[in-house]
Amino acid sequence: MTERPDGLREAVAGIWCAMLGVDHVSPEDDFFEAGGDSGLAVETAISLRALTGTDLDLDLVYQHPEFGGLLSFLTDPRPAGEERPLTPAEERLWFAERLHPGSPTYHIAALYRVPGRVDVPRLRTALDALVARHDALRRGFEAPGRAVTSAAATVECRWLDAFGLPETTVRELIDEHARRPFDLANPPLLRALAVDRGDEDDLLLLTVHHLVCDGASLAVLEDDLGRLYSGAEVGPRADAVAGTSSRLFDQDESRAYWRRTLAGAPRGIALPHDLPRTASPGSAGAVHALACPEDLLAGMADLAAGERLSPFMTWIVAYVAGLVSLTGERDVVIGIAASSRTPEQRGEIGMFVDPVPLRLLLPDGTTTRDLARQVRRATAEALAHRGVPFQTVVEDLGPGGDPARAPLVQAGLTYLDAAGTALRLDGLVAHRELLPTGTAKYELLWSVTRGPDGTTTEFEYLTGLFSAEKAVDVHTGLVDAARAAFARPDAPLSLPGRPPTAATSHTDPDRAATGGLRPIPELVRLRAAQRPDAPAVRHRGVELTYRQLDERAVAIATGLRAAGLRRGGVVAVPLPRGIDSVCAYLGIFYAGCAYLPLDPDQPPDRVRTALLGVADAVLVTGSHPSLPPELRVLDLEDLLRARRADPAVPVRVVGEDPAYLISTSGSTGRPKTVVVPHRGISRLVPDAEGIVYHSDDRVAHLCNPAFDASILELWGALGSGAVLVVGDKEDALSPARLRAFLDEERVTVLGLPTALLHTVIDFAPDAMSGVRLLIFGGEKADEQRLTRLMAHQPPARVVNVYGPTENTTVSTLQRVTPADLDPGPLSIGRAVSGSTAYALGLHGEPVAAGVEGELYVGGEGLALGYHGNPALTAASFVPDPFGPAGGRLYRTGDRVRPTADGTFHFVGRTDDQVKVRGFRVELGEIELALRSLPGVTDAVVFARATADSTELLACVTGGADLADAAGIGEALRTRLPGYMVPAVVVTDRLPLNANGKVDRAALLASLPEDLPSPHGETGPPPEDDPLAEAVTALWCESLGTADARPDDSFVALGGHSIKALKLLARVDESFGVEVDLADFLAEPTLRALVTAVARDTENAPTG
């Protein structure tokens, strides 16, 4: 024993003198000779226990009756460096430290503004005495996991002369000091920094590692340090006497409790973060603090009094109510800090807290009061079973959960009542401010502190998951939801039925002013009034200003009214993309009617089927043969020519008025016609969160108008006052042409079906470098291709959208960034503004994160239903138990897996609907069409995933009069749109399963990977020359067939336009020959292709 901290000596002397009633003590003084008796000896031992924070023997003074000997023992009671294994709580932090060495995540940095001067020498002495008194402050931690308590340790106490330094510099120095790593092996894990700021108050920063301190310890630390500094007596603490140990269950019983309680619990909570989750979101964090509003405190106090809740329990209720409202989770696990501190340890500094999971189940209709009662029970039980270390609880649950996230608990809550605590330095009273360390302990931690000046809530979050703005939103949302929950304790807790962001995400003041969403026709009229001469639509160099567009639409509306059409009427528009079609749609809106866009290239039969019983009139240009005679056919040219003196005033519509109808494939062979109201469009364009259109945008219109993605282009452009740039079919069908179109037209907003985007990335990845916003969807995206896109001057914003027509085009969306493409499959994102999305199980119950469920969507985008089909509507649009009263949800039939962060991953279909090049196709409709062909007795259609899309295959059986595969394909083309025509295989019979149904699995398995040519294996090579062979090779590769004949039709063999595009791109790549797609499709045979290639390469030595 060479050193003897003076603080300890003084403290022991103080106790000695107080006990014996003397005012001075020397090392050789004997306790009993100086008048001490057995009672005083025990009292002294108890006081010394309190002083040193150690479990001294009560006969200590008998063992060391001389003051010097006693002091020596107290200074070095044990051999130096006493080791022990880590406690579970220490082990958890130690592990975190090993994972992120040197991270300040578990630094506790308390800053005090001292109204006066800090006497630094006194502070040093006091700190050393403090360290001598508390074992934990002499404790270090060594690999592989040992706690070593030293006999002595000296606190690093720095003094900083900050006079004249700018505030920000001082703050930086303080932060640096607070965040600088501790050498964990070298105690004390406590240091101090006193900052002298001249005329201003001194600052004192105490930084201590969580391994040796916790929230309650901080109060002990302040109290003891203040006394030691002020020279006040640090006598025996009243609470240092033995108390009753709180009853805990034994380990086995507790482990069984946790296994039972947490069985089937979600391993991740879906937090509403806005940044994409990466494989490792890191531990960088930030804090947002709010003063707790009085009305929330008042509401909490009322419920707490009525339900006998502790303040901590009441905050748990607030937190869970907030989380439920923000996440929609109905089964929530949060972490609360439970202290294992016993009454005897009340005066100790140390690490006594370990997280305890708290699981709360919130079925439909759970009220705040129900939650409060559940919290009360769950918290009491959890605390009684807190003896099991958190790691053990997690290990007992078995594997599961996202390995990139903390196990089981990602959202934590702490509550600290610090109202009575302060650091008192000789009459200077300073309150602590805990500094953020730039890290986060949980993905989201709500730290509630009741301080002398009120209650503060701090929202600590991972900056890898939440942007600062989002964190503010979420924190205020949490507080608002808690307020609402306590304001109406007997009302069901609110769910994120209408996300609070929905109303605020529409930023257009013109729209905000109306207090709701303006129907699109009103919005376009407004644009026309604002900037009448701005270009609205252009096509092939012809441009229409907003004024002209408005005038033409008024003329068309006038004509439609004159023809007897009224609000709610349906007008079919079988027109190709162009200025006419755009004017027609707007004119139909102005007439108060809804438009039914039809692809004019569809087989006439199908056009007729789509029209019959649905449309009240058809708007055409020029002659249009083969329309049903009972329909009122109106010529657009006539309406425009007959400009009347009394133009109709556009009919005002409301959000529920039908805006358009989309005819989709129906499994019964009849198309289903979805009726979409105006609110569906308005909630999406022009300014939904994530896909905002600007008035200076140039928006490409390349989408088939019969496909509902066209509404994004049309009304995104015209609703925002941007230019709609119409492209022709050819513009979209060759990557080279698309690039030219985008460049020439300076397109800034582009929408593409996923399959086409893939092709563009394959052949012209830099084509979209000038695009500001790229929206794609319709099929599962290929992450590798998107990665490639990201590497080639990508558009500024790339958004993946998902959604059925029944919920207006977009239900969920996900911004794609390089980070998303790294860890795994791209998600379809989360619900778009004004919408809800739930993954539900078989009985309509929400599924946990990671569990597959059917996606149900709802909100403002919900369609009115299926035209003329109440039964199908009733079966598909079902009551919404989660949202506002009377609401409906659409069952998408899509199987999804919700992830813990609130996004959805597409898994597949619940039925046999498939997506082909972005179009919805019911296989049943194709089968019906096949069976209706002469000679066909039965047919089965499959969808098979290919490398970049989906291909349709049909197995057909028939009699002697059955046409060959090519003939069947050609026949189908007169009945179905091109994308629905499958590659056909004629077989002898269709295998049946035990139930007598066609065994689809066996049949599909029997088909070779490469679809054989329907012509059989005998096809000779087309030409006897290398060029033809090379072209043939590309042809076969593109169709996935083994061989080919000169007269094979690419189209009849199932080579759809995107396949054709890839074939021609490969031809270009191999031979340097650009074959025009339109030319190729005009005569899509192998012979013609070979000829075209040969003609362009005739100068080359190809023979």
Add this chain to the structure above:
Amino acid sequence: MSESTTTAPEYDVVVNDEEQYSIWAVGRAVPAGWHAVGVSGTKEKCLEHVEEVWTDMRPKSLRLAMGEN
């Protein structure tokens, strides 16, 4: 399929304030804003009933709004 062997779940026909119809599995609490019209049975039977009674598919609020026009 014969009536006697079916164990398919039974449904109630339900309607909301917009007079939109749907079906809801018997036994689950009917969500707020919806009420059963008193017809229950197989899904097919319920949907047949909906087909009969839901003749004007416009939401009630729209019908009212149009009536004011």
